[in-house]
Amino acid sequence: MLLFKYMKINIMSNLEYPLATYSTLLARMVGIILELIGLFFLFDRFQSLVGYSLYEVGLCYLIIRLANALSICFGKGYNSMSGLIRKGAFDTMLIRPRNLVLQSFSHALDIRDLGVSVQYIIMLVLFISIYGVNFTVMKGIVLLLTVISGTAIFLGILMISAGICFFSVKNIEAVSVFTDGGVKLGSYPLTIYNKWITRFFTFIIPFGCANYLPVLYIADKIDSYRWLYMLSPVFGMLFIIPCIFIWYACAKHYSSTGS
Amino acid sequence: MKWFKGIFKMTFISELQYRAAAWSGILTNIFIGAIFIMIYSAFYKSSTEVPMNFKDLASYIWLGQGFFLLTSLSFQDWELIDTVRYGSVSYEMVRPYELYGFWFGRLMAQRMAAVALRFLPVLAVAFLIPDPYGLSLPATWTGLILSIISLLLSFILATAISMYVYIFLFRVLAAWGATTILAVISSFFSGGIIPIPLMPDYMYQIVNALPFRYLGDFPFRVYTGGIGTNDAVFGILIQIIWILGLILLGRVLFRIASRKVEIQGG
DSSP: HHHHHHHHHHHHHTTTSSSHHHHHHHHHHHHHHHHHHHHHHHHHHHOTTBBOOOHHHHHHHHHHHHHHHHHHHOOHHTTTTTHHHHHHHHHHHHSSSSOOHHHHHHTOOOOOHHHHHHHHHHHHHHHHHOOOOOOOOOHHHHHHHHHHHHHHHHHHHHHHHHHHHHHSSSOOGGGGGHHHHHHHHHTTTGGGGOHHHHIIIIIIIIIGGGTTHHHHHHHOOOOHHHHHHHHHHHHHTTHHHHHHHHHHHHHHHHOOOOO | HHHHHHHHHHHHHHHHTTTHHHHHHHHHHHHHHHHHHHHHHHHHHHOOSSOOHHHHHHHHHHHHHHHHHHTTTTTTOOHHHHHHHSTTTTHHHHHHOOOHHHHHHHHHHHHHHHHHEEEEHHHHHHSSOOTOOOOOOOSOHHHHHHHHHHOOOOOOOOHHHHHHHHHHHHOOOOOHHHHHHHHHHHHTTSSSSSSSSSSSSHHHHEEEEEETTGGTTHHHHHHHHHSSSSHHHHHHHHHHHHHHHHHHHHHHHHHHHTTTTOOOOO
């Protein structure tokens, strides 16, 4: 597949600088572990978070961070859309007889970002194997869907901000409120916040579908309508569809910056 | 002092040029502060035995967001890092002044300018948020004065610590990894990830043995009154000792490292 070929080339170019790559990965690992230790410390102090245990919060925490890491990994082209437009690299993409969305996805995949995602996957597996109780195959599938759903939501946000770039050329920095803020917010079950925040991030930007809804199922906290909670990640994924259309609509208005 | 003022002014003006970035930074800090407050208020509902009351915690978090760039060691001068990387550091080295002192001043002026531009809007918003979620007035006037002294010293301390990145840079050109490791460690031990009073008791000893808590945790708690006047004065003395120690060691290491520097390309 073309997508994987793109990725392989990018990864090989990263490996030309092994020291920079490894030191960055090490640095990210230290960061990930220290932040996780912070979470453990909080539960050491408070025992529970309004009824949620360490297991449930830890799941939310790791899922959203993994999803964000994956979206950074695969959405690099959208993240750097402003640069692509300014340097005229987007023109080159337009000439190629390949799908624009695909080209943007695979643009400049960085092994360091991929490494961060792998680190989070390891953390998530370790966390579940230590704290998880009667973890079934079905729960594994729901977990996988949840991660994909979270990634799709973050990618959707990146695509919309990239779409705005076609008009503004400059990156819209305020979007980081939704991406970085989404990570911070979604690291905990959304129901602990004000109900308007919970509603906004469940029905408008569906972070809830990659957060407390499936986690409640995975942690066996649901008695009725279980299938609805199991399917919630799928609803979350739908978010990316309007985002793709919006991005296409914006890309139609693209005029080259000519450099 | 004249060149220090010059650099301060220059950075301040160039930061003003990137107003949009500064505003979005301010917005993000306010947003993240609000999220932290909501998370901790939920945690506080789940337990009554807490080492710090919620009002003080809220002030602590808002101060942490307002002075985010003061405590953050990922705030570095990438232009300076590039001079080592691309070899133009050789011009710097032939200049007739001590490089350590000049870079120190440059980094500190930048840090002060960036913070000066950002902290007021964040703290102003935090003041407007009602009790106990917002930033409260300081416990005592002496507490306020001591915390301001300590915050000013924090600028020197943060710069002294970040100079070690540049020392490391002379040996290894990939600076990003070293900077990030230092930044996350300092963020953890200065109460940036979770407030230090909420850490388990056994962590206090480790935290106290390191300089990082004097960047943020200490001045913030002097402000809220969590640290009394006597302890605050004593703490400021320790802060000064850390500053002197780190600068002296840093200067020696900087000289040794810069003597062996390899000039890259041209």
